Amino acid sequence: MIHVRLQPEPFDAGAELARLDAQGGGGVASFTGIVRGEGGLTELMLEHHPRMTLAMMQQLAEDAAARWDLLGVTIIHRHGALAPGAGIVFVATAARHRGAALDACASLIDRLKTQAPFWKRETFADGRQAWVEPRAGDDEAAARWLRGDG
């Protein structure tokens, strides 16, 4: 069962995991991304493409479900203004065995970084604002899964 949401509201990771626990698999893996409050950050604003972003998330979920024969996959990504400590993204996968669940979850978060059209703007306590640049390692992490050696 594929479940993809793009929303400004917070998500309930526990409720999402319970739904995947009930899929009848042998393992559920998950990742929750959280806004870091370091450097005096007061707000992280996530901008997205109003039509493309959800479609890309859905495509990534379908790719992972087919490649790892998942029983369930959930991706929730928030947009809008988020405070330090808030959840940004939730990815969870259910599979018959742990390897598929863990690999699919790691692949999804790596591919969301480089292939989902989101942009992040940081605001700091002194009023300074900066757009987040991709890290050099992000493309390599995502490419690893496409090559198949991940």
Added chain:
Amino acid sequence: MDILYFAWVRERIGTDFEDVDAPADVTDLRGLIAWLATRSAGHESALKDIACLRAAVDQRFADLDASIVGAREVAIFPPVTGG
């Protein structure tokens, strides 16, 4: 053709959307971006360094050499930072 801008590209240009009619000799993304850069000082500031830009044609990521002939929507933006 609908042109969408995101993140600092949107901020520098001062709008998130334009409906433009590109000249007939503008046929690929690289040419479109160069033409858009001539529209205002904000456009030039946002679009002059093409190596910093990424784009999508009709909601699919596309190389800067990709054709825009027949496209309904082109989005121009910095590299994405999801997750």
